Amino acid sequence: MSEQPLRLRSEGGVRAIEVTNVHGTSGFGRSERLAAVGLVVLMLLLAALVFTAQAFAGRSSTGELAFYPCTECHPVTIGPDGNPTSPLPIDFEKHEIELEMHDILGEGDKACLACHDDPSRNPGMLILPDGTLVDVSGDVSRVCQRCHFEKYRDWQLGVHGKDAPKCSSAGCHDPHTPSWIYVAALPPFQGTGIEVRAVSAREPFKPLAAPPVAPPIETPIWLAIAVSLGGLISLGALGYLILGRSKR
Amino acid sequence: MAEVSTTPPGVKRIIGVDFNFAALRTAGPRYWAFVSLLLTVGVLGLMAWGTLLTQGGVVMAMRDSYPWGLWFTNYMYYVGLAAGGLVVYASVHLFGAKQYHPLARLAVLQAGVLVMMALLGIITDMERPWRAMWMLLTPNFTSPFVFTGSAATLYMVICFVDLWILLTGKGGEKLARRMTLIALPLAIYMHTTTAFVLALNKSRELWHTAVMVPIFLTSATASGIALLLITAYIFQRLGIMRFKASMFRSMSTLLATVIIMDLFLLVVEILVVFWPTSAQPGHVVRFSEFLTGSYAFAFVPVLVLGTTAFILLARRSTRHLPALQITASVMYVVAIFLKRYSLMAMGFSVNPLGQPAPPFVPSLVEVLLALGIIALGMLIMTISAKVLPLEVPEDHDEGQESPRVEFAVEPTLEVG
Numbered sequence: 229m230s231e232q233p234l235r236l237r238s239e240g241g242v243r244a245i246e247v248t249n250v251h252g253t254s255g256f257g258r259s260e261r262l263a264a265v266g267l268v269v270l271m272l273l274l275a276a277l278v279f280t281a282q283a284f285a286g287r288s289s290t291g292e293l294a295f296y297p298c299t300e301c302h303p304v305t306i307g308p309d310g311n312p313t314s315p316l317p318i319d320f321e322k323h324e325i326e327l328e329m330h331d332i333l334g335e336g337d338k339a340c341l342a343c344h345d346d347p348s349r350n351p352g353m354l355i356l357p358d359g360t361l362v363d364v365s366g367d368v369s370r371v372c373q374r375c376h377f378e379k380y381r382d383w384q385l386g387v388h389g390k391d392a393p394k395c396s397s398a399g400c401h402d403p404h405t406p407s408w409i410y411v412a413a414l415p416p417f418q419g420t421g422i423e424v425r426a427v428s429a430r431e432p433f434k435p436l437a438a439p440p441v442a443p444p445i446e447t448p449i450w451l452a453i454a455v456s457l458g459g460l461i462s463l464g465a466l467g468y469l470i471l472g473r474s475k476r
Numbered sequence: 477m478a479e480v481s482t483t484p485p486g487v488k489r490i491i492g493v494d495f496n497f498a499a500l501r502t503a504g505p506r507y508w509a510f511v512s513l514l515l516t517v518g519v520l521g522l523m524a525w526g527t528l529l530t531q532g533g534v535v536m537a538m539r540d541s542y543p544w545g546l547w548f549t550n551y552m553y554y555v556g557l558a559a560g561g562l563v564v565y566a567s568v569h570l571f572g573a574k575q576y577h578p579l580a581r582l583a584v585l586q587a588g589v590l591v592m593m594a595l596l597g598i599i600t601d602m603e604r605p606w607r608a609m610w611m612l613l614t615p616n617f618t619s620p621f622v623f624t625g626s627a628a629t630l631y632m633v634i635c636f637v638d639l640w641i642l643l644t645g646k647g648g649e650k651l652a653r654r655m656t657l658i659a660l661p662l663a664i665y666m667h668t669t670t671a672f673v674l675a676l677n678k679s680r681e682l683w684h685t686a687v688m689v690p691i692f693l694t695s696a697t698a699s700g701i702a703l704l705l706i707t708a709y710i711f712q713r714l715g716i717m718r719f720k721a722s723m724f725r726s727m728s729t730l731l732a733t734v735i736i737m738d739l740f741l742l743v744v745e746i747l748v749v750f751w752p753t754s755a756q757p758g759h760v761v762r763f764s765e766f767l768t769g770s771y772a773f774a775f776v777p778v779l780v781l782g783t784t785a786f787i788l789l790a791r792r793s794t795r796h797l798p799a800l801q802i803t804a805s806v807m808y809v810v811a812i813f814l815k816r817y818s819l820m821a822m823g824f825s826v827n828p829l830g831q832p833a834p835p836f837v838p839s840l841v842e843v844l845l846a847l848g849i850i851a852l853g854m855l856i857m858t859i860s861a862k863v864l865p866l867e868v869p870e871d872h873d874e875g876q877e878s879p880r881v882e883f884a885v886e887p888t889l890e891v892g
Contacts, residue, residue, distance in 0.1 A: 387679050387828050442539035445839045451527055455840065458520045465513035469506055 328405040343371055343403075368403070492644040499862040511858060514851040521848010524841045525600050532603055535841040541833035542824050546842045547601040550849070553699075553816045554594035555628060555670050556692070557809075558635075560700020561587025562663045563730075565638065569649070569656040575723045581642045581866045582711065583704055586857065588635030591628050593853045598625065600845050620672040627666035634659045643865060667693050680823035681758045687745050694738035699812035701731045702785075702805035707857075709802055717867045725796045728804070732789035735808060739782050758826075765825050766818060771835055775818040781811035 325340075327333075333342040345353040345361055353361040354371045362370065373380035382388035486498020527535050538545040561583035567573035568580050576583075599605050615622040638655050641647055671692035674683035705727050711717040749759045766775035785804040789795055817836075826832050838846070860866065 385678075442541070443534060445537050446531065446534045447840050448527055448531070448535075451523060451840065451844075454523055455520060455844065458516050461516045462513050465509045465516070468509045469513070472506070 325404050330404060330406070372401075372403070372406075491640065492646065493640065494865060495863050496865070497863060500859075503862060507858075507862070511855065514855045514858065517847050517851035518855065519848075520844050521846075521851060524844035524848065527841055528600070528603060528845070529605075535839060537837060537839040537842060541827055541831070542836045544820060544824070545836055546838040546846050547597045549813075549816045549820045550597045550846055551594045552670060552692075552819065553813055554590045554597070555624075555666065556696030556812065556816070557700045557703050558587040558590040558594070558631070559663060559667060559693075559696035560702070560704040561585075561590070561635070562659055563697055563701060564704060564727075566656050566660050569652045570660065573726075575720070575726045578717070578719055578868045579704070579708060579723065581639065581864075581868060582707065582717065584635055584639045584642060585860055585864070585866065586704060586707060587700075588632055588639060589853045589856050591632040591635060592856075593849050595625075595628055595632065596849050596852070597846070600849065620669050620676055624666060624669035624673055627662060627669055631659070631662055631666050634662060664693070667696050674819065674823065677823065679828045681756070682749075682762050682822035683819075685745065687741055691738065691741045691745065694734055694741060695812050695815060698731060698734040698738050699809055701727060701734065702808040702812075705731065705801060705805045706809065709798065711861065711866075714861070716861045721796065724798065724801055728789050728795050728801045731805065731808070732786060732795070735782060735786045735789070739779075739786060742779070742782075762822065762826050765832075766822065771818065771821055771825055774814050774821065774835070778811050778815045778818060781807040781814075785811065 327339055330342075331339060333339040343354055345355060352364050354364060354366075354368060355374075356362050356370050357374045362368065369380065369383065379388055484498070486496065486501065488495050488497055536545065564576045564579050564583040565587070568576050599608060602608060611622065611625065634655065638652070638659065641652055641655060668689050671689040674680070675685060675688040678684045705724065708717070708719055708724070708727075712719055746763070748754050749756075749763045765771045785807040788800050788804040788807075794800055821836060824833055824836070
C-alpha cells in the first residue's frame with residue numbers, strides 16, 4: 229500500500245486539504261474536498277466558540293462561573309466501596325453568601341432552606357410553591373413566585389421585565405440579593421457546559437422614596453402676551469367676518 | 477381637443493396646472509380678513525414651535541403618565557379624516573360612482589392637506605425634528621410608527637399626484653384608475669398601521685384588541701365623508717363650486733351606513749369588555765372610567781353624538797334636508813375627535829403599574845401648535861379655492877385632456 233502524505237494547498241484563497249499519492253494524482257474527488265473544507269471550517273468555528281467561551285467566562289447570577297467546567301470543581305472519584313463519591317468541590321466546606329434583602333427569610337442556614345432543598349440531599353434543587361423541587365436549570369422564576377406572586381403575574385403578562393423565552397427572575401435579579409439587578413439580562417443556567425455570554429456589570433437598585441412627581445408645565449410669559457395680542461387680532465378679524473364693515 | 481392658448485392675464489401655468497393668481501387680486505375684503513385670521517393663528521403656532529425647540533418638552537403637558545398627548549390625538553384624527561377623500565375618489569374611478577365626480581378634485585386636495593397636517597403634528601412634536609431622518613435611515617421594524625409614518629408620507633405624495641392628474645387630465649381615465657388602485661390599498665395599509673400603533677401594545681389593556689383596526693377604518697371613513705360633506709357645502713355656499721342635491725343625498729346615505737357600522741363595532745367592543753363571562757378586571761376598571769368616571773366627558777358624547785347623527789340620517793324622507801345633513805356631519809366630526817382623544821387616553825388613564833392618571837389637558841404650547849397646523853391647512857384650502865380650478869366643468873370627463881378654455885373668460889371666483 230502506497231503512502232499518502234497530507235498536503236495543504238491554497239486554491240483561490242481557499243485552503244484545502246489534499247491527499248495525494250506518491251504518483252501525484254489526486255486521491256479524492258470534488259465532493260470529498262468540499263467536505264474536507266467544511267470540516268476544517270467547522271473545526272475552526274468550534275475552536276473559536278470554545279475560545280470565546282473561555283474568554284468571556286464570568287460569573288452567573290448565582291455567583292457561579294458562567295462557563296461551567298464541572299469536573300474542575302466537582303471531580304468524580306471512586307470511593308473505597310467502589311462507588312463514585314459525592315462530587316463535592318475540591319476543598320469545599322460551605323457556600324458563604326451574604327444576603328441583603330433575603331436575610332429576613334431566617335437566620336443562618338434557615339434562609340437558604342427557604343428556597344434550596346436540604347444540603348444533605350441536593351441544594352441545587354429549589355423549592356416550588358407546591359412543595360415540589362425544580363433544578364436550577366428549570367423554571368426558577370416559580371421559586372420567586374412563592375412570595376412575589378404579583379410580580380410573577382406581571383412578568384407572565386409581559387408587564388414586568390422582558391418577556392423573552394429564556395428570561396427568568398434570576399436572569400435580571402441576583403436571586404440572593406434581588407435588589408441587585410443586572411444591566412443586561414442573563415440567560416438562566418442551561419447546563420450545556422458552554423455559556424458564551426459575558427456577565428454584565430451590576431447596578432444597585434435604588435427604590436424611590438415616593439411616587440415621582442411630574443415637573444410643572446412652563447409657559448414663557450412672552451408667549452402668553454403674544455397669545456393675548458394674537459387673540460385680540462383674531463377676534464377683530466372674526467368680528468369683521470361675522471358682522472361685516474359698519475355702513476355709515 | 478387641442479389646447480387653446482388663451483390663458484388670460486394673471487393665470488400662470490406651473491407644472492401643467494393653471495394657477496389663477498388674478499382671482500386673489502379681485503378677492504373681497506372678507507376673504508383677506510379670513511386669511512389674516514389664519515395667518516395670525518399660524519404665526520402664534522410658529523412661536524409656540526420656537527418655544528418648544530428652545531425650551532424643550534417642559535413646555536408641554538406630556539409627562540410619564542401621558543407620553544403622547546394632543547399631537548397623537550390629532551395624528552389619528554387627521555389621518556382618519558383623509559380617508560373620506562379617498563373613498564370619494566375611489567368611488568369615482570374604481571366603482572363608477574359618477575354622482576361624486578364633481579367632488580373628486582376637492583376630495584383629493586382635502587385628503588392630501590389632512591395627511592400633511594397629520595405629519596406636521598409629528599414633526600412639531602419632536603424636540604429635535606432634524607433627527608427625524610434617522611427613523612428613515614435606521615428604521616426599527618418592530619415599531620409600527622415606521623410603517624404608519626412612511627405610509628402617511630407616501631399617501632400624501634400620492635394624493636397630490638392624483639390632484640395633479642385630475643387638474644391637468646394627463647394620463648386620462650386609465651392613469652387615474654391606476655393611481656386609485658395604488659392609493660386604495662395604501663390608505664387601508666396606512667389606517668391599519670396607525671391602529672397597530674395602539675393595538676400592538678399588550679401592556680395597555682384597552683388598546684390591545686383585534687377590533688381596533690376595523691373600528692379605526694370605519695371611524696376614519698365616516699368622519700372623512702362627514703368632513704367632505706361639510707367642506708362641499710361651504711364651497712357651494714361661497715360660490716366656489718356647484719353640486720347637485722342628489723350628490724349630497726348619496727353622501728348622506730353612505731355616511732349613515734358607515735356610521736352604523738362604526739357604532740356597531742364600538743358597542744361590540746364594550747359588550748366584550750363588560751360581558752360577565754369575558755370581563756377582565758383590568759379592562760372593566762379602565763373602561764368604567766370612560767363611561768362613568770373622570771373620562772366620561774370625552775367618551776359618553778361619542779356615543780350620544782354618534783347615535784344622534786345616525787338617527788338624523790336614518791330616515792329616508794328627511795335625509796335630503798341640508799340642515800340635517802350638515803348637523804349630522806358636524807356631530808360626527810366632533811364625535812370622532814372625542815373618540816380619538818378617548819382612544820389615546822384609554823391607554824394612559826391607568827398606567828401599567830396600576831396608578832390612575834387624571835385626564836390629559838394640553839398646555840398652551842400644544843394648543844397653539846395644533847391651532848397653527850389647522851390654520852396652515854385651512855390657508856392652503858382657502859388659497860386653493862381661489863387659485864386652483866377645483867370645479868369640474870360640466871360634461872368634462874376626468875379622462876379627457878383638459879380643454880384649457882375655462883379661463884378664456886374672467887373667472888368669477890368671488891368669495892365673501
